[in-house]
Amino acid sequence: MTRDDLYEQGMATRRAVLGDAHVDRAETNKTDFDADFQQFITENAWGSIWSRPGLTPRERSLITIALLAALGHDDELAMHIRATKNTGATPADVQEVLLHTAIYAGVPVTNGAMKLAKAIFTETNP
Incomplete structure (x- = not known):
């Protein structure tokens, strides 16, 4: 290419x-x-x-969300959480990924990511 x-x-x-x-x-x-x-x-x-x-857009989306949450990159995380409407990842998928992230990357960083995801899913699905 x-x-x-x-x-x-x-x-x-x-x-x-x-x-x-x-x-x-x-x-x-x-x-x-x-x-x-x-x-x-x-x-x-x-x-x-x-x-x-090798991976579906949904799988790439969830991996990206986990990595951005773990690294505390909230602006990019918000962008990719909003993009789940285009990748096939559901709020339940994001919830599972963030629970998994809490174990491997830590509760404090995941706490912030959970708050961010919750706000985004609330604004798009009132």
Whole structure:
């Protein structure tokens, strides 16, 4: 695959997972300062990794949520919890992943992730 192919595949996958509105906002807000970074994540995260056939989007979503929760990356975690509506991961799936995360990454970081997930699922499913 060429870099152009990776970018195109990455953009398609990124849109499928995060939604057009999110990607359009990121593209609109892109500047010369972060253009290379945006290209990098589109080609590598979305084109090379998220587009691989070995795992389903649901499985990748749940792994990503566990890792982001464990690392305390709340902004990215919120984005990926919201993306579950596009990946097939359910609130029950996220709950199980976060319970699992509590054992292996710690209760304090998972406590914050649970609060975040609860707020997001409440706002999207009142």
